[in-house]
Amino acid sequence: MKFRVKIALSTIIASVIFTLGVLVGIFVTDIQIKSIIEDIEVVKEKIISFEVSLNLMYDKPELLCQTNLLWVLSEDLDKIAAKLAQLDVTKSMFSDIEKIERTKDYYFSLELLHYSLVERMKEICGKKWHTILFFYGKGSESRNQGIYLTLLKQKYPEKIYVYSFKYDTYSTPVKLLKRFYEVYSAPTLVIDGIKHEGLLTLSELEKILNLGEK
Numbered sequence: 001m002k003f004r005v006k007i008a009l010s011t012i013i014a015s016v017i018f019t020l021g022v023l024v025g026i027f028v029t030d031i032q033i034k035s036i037i038e039d040i041e042v043v044k045e046k047i048i049s050f051e052v053s054l055n056l057m058y059d060k061p062e063l064l065c066q067t068n069l070l071w072v073l074s075e076d077l078d079k080i081a082a083k084l085a086q087l088d089v090t091k092s093m094f095s096d097i098e099k100i101e102r103t104k105d106y107y108f109s110l111e112l113l114h115y116s117l118v119e120r121m122k123e124i125c126g127k128k129w130h131t132i133l134f135f136y137g138k139g140s141e142s143r144n145q146g147i148y149l150t151l152l153k154q155k156y157p158e159k160i161y162v163y164s165f166k167y168d169t170y171s172t173p174v175k176l177l178k179r180f181y182e183v184y185s186a187p188t189l190v191i192d193g194i195k196h197e198g199l200l201t202l203s204e205l206e207k208i209l210n211l212g213e214k
Helices: 002-056 070-089 095-127 140-155 172-181 201-207
Strands: 132-137 159-165 190-191 192-199
Touching: 002 070, 002 095, 002 190, 070 132, 070 159, 095 132, 095 159, 095 172, 132 140, 132 172, 140 159, 140 201
Parallel strands: 132 159
Antiparallel strands: 132 190, 190 192
């Protein structure tokens, strides 16, 4: 009888610990998502504010050409991307995957808002900025491509703008972008409007962009 009681208690305790683990995991994920969405909202407000300023100064847009706000916002986007990557690491089988994917799609839309502003400012101000659209997957090539792109951006600050999109996302804007550039695999890069399929090293990226040693 005592042996059965011990088994029953052990089973109950194990069940409680498991349940608490699940609840803690869900709670932590929710906190992470809430923090990411708050960050996205802050950056979105800054981007919209910049766009409004640009539209108001339609006859003298060059007044905004000296600001480095777009680069600062790009770094803010990188910080949000790092949080999303950490969320992927810490999520469990009990996490709300749909909510995580919706958060990513929200972030992808924010990236595209920033990208459209960068393209406008390039035209208005004659900036020699380079934009790279990075469509990534789950394989090692995509991970390595992300590393090379990070190194490139660090090496050439305020010249390189990188926007990363999950290849199999449900985001409608990203799907339209993939269709427009005929992206059928990952990793794929669209560098200044030209598609490049497969992994590109740092030196190969520099050559395409005419950067590095002359």
